[in-house]
Amino acid sequence: MRQLTVYGRAAATCCTVETEMFKHVFLTGPPGVGKTTLVQKACEALVSSGVGVEGFYTEEVREGGRRVGFDVVTVTGERGHLSRIRDVAGSSHGRREYTVGQYVVDLPSFENLALPLFRNVGSADGGSRKVFVIDEIGKMELFSQSFIRSVRQTLDSSSCTILGTIPVPKGKPLGLVEEVRSRRDVKVFTVSKENRNAILQDILAALQNCLKQTT
Numbered sequence: 001m002r003q004l005t006v007y008g009r010a011a012a013t014c015c016t017v018e019t020e021m022f023k024h025v026f027l028t029g030p031p032g033v034g035k036t037t038l039v040q041k042a043c044e045a046l047v048s049s050g051v052g053v054e055g056f057y058t059e060e061v062r063e064g065g066r067r068v069g070f071d072v073v074t075v076t077g078e079r080g081h082l083s084r085i086r087d088v089a090g091s092s093h094g095r096r097e098y099t100v101g102q103y104v105v106d107l108p109s110f111e112n113l114a115l116p117l118f119r120n121v122g123s124a125d126g127g128s129r130k131v132f133v134i135d136e137i138g139k140m141e142l143f144s145q146s147f148i149r150s151v152r153q154t155l156d157s158s159s160c161t162i163l164g165t166i167p168v169p170k171g172k173p174l175g176l177v178e179e180v181r182s183r184r185d186v187k188v189f190t191v192s193k194e195n196r197n198a199i200l201q202d203i204l205a206a207l208q209n210c211l212k213q214t215t
Contacts, residue, residue, distance in 0.1 A: 021213055022187040024155065024162040025206045026180060029191035035165045038191060039135050042163060042203050043075060046131055051211065054121055055133030055163075056114055058082060069103060070140070072113050075133060080113035081106040083140055098143040105140045111147065118150035121160050129211050134164035137177055148176050155183065161210040163203075 027035045036057050043053050053075050061069045061084075069084035083103040098105040121132045132154060141147055154162060166177045166188075180186055187206050189199060 021185065022206065022210050023185040023213060024164070024183075025187050025189070025203060025210060026162070026164045026166050027189050027191050027203070028166050028168055028181070029196075030168055033191050033193060034196040035191050036135055038196065038200060038203060039133060039163060039165060041200055042207065043131075043133060045200075045204055046207065052128060052130040053133065054130055054160075055117055055135075057133060057135035058138075072110055074113065074117065078113060081109040098140075100139045103140070105143055107143055110141065111144055114141075115144075115146055115150060118154055121154065130160045131207060131211070132160040132162050134162055136165040136167065137174075137180060138167050139174065142174060142176060151176060152179075155180070155186075161207060163207060 027038060029035055036059070039057055046053050056072050056074045059071050059073050059079075060067055061071050067085075070082040071079050072082045073079050083100065083105045085102050086099075086104055098107055117132075121130060134151065134154075137151060154160065164180070166180055167174070169178075181188060187210075189203055189206075191199060
């Protein structure tokens, strides 16, 4: 724990409060509320301030105005399938099929793109700390046991600060999601339609504080 002096905006007073030593920042909120957009905006701001950023985010894929699936896109612009609706997913060629609702998850494609990012994140020279983006830790991604192991290792590592997204609790709890939500070293922001246009600076401030912890 450390002390932080906070000054009130509306009054000429200040108070000292105890703050947790956060290492990572996660956003949660309902689907479509704008979590990925906030992650992308935060990444742009971090890069412009000289912070190294790696990782991936999830992007909707639409054809003719209809959502047909999701892609995984790395911070550097590489793209791979995460899932497609059944009528455009094609044959699984005898592989076990993983599905979430109407979507068929392309596990090999996801793992081929995402897993090397985890292996590379600890290789920064000069000891400079990076932000590693994981958007998101959700049902589709959690079919990969290698992904689960990589996320846990990265959470416990001192090589980077994670900026990630997790879904709101719904139905059967997702083990790794609840692990992340309950960790004492994770700061969770709940994104809503009411705050999504004002919360970016709070997210960036939390990330900068995380980066200072071990630099």
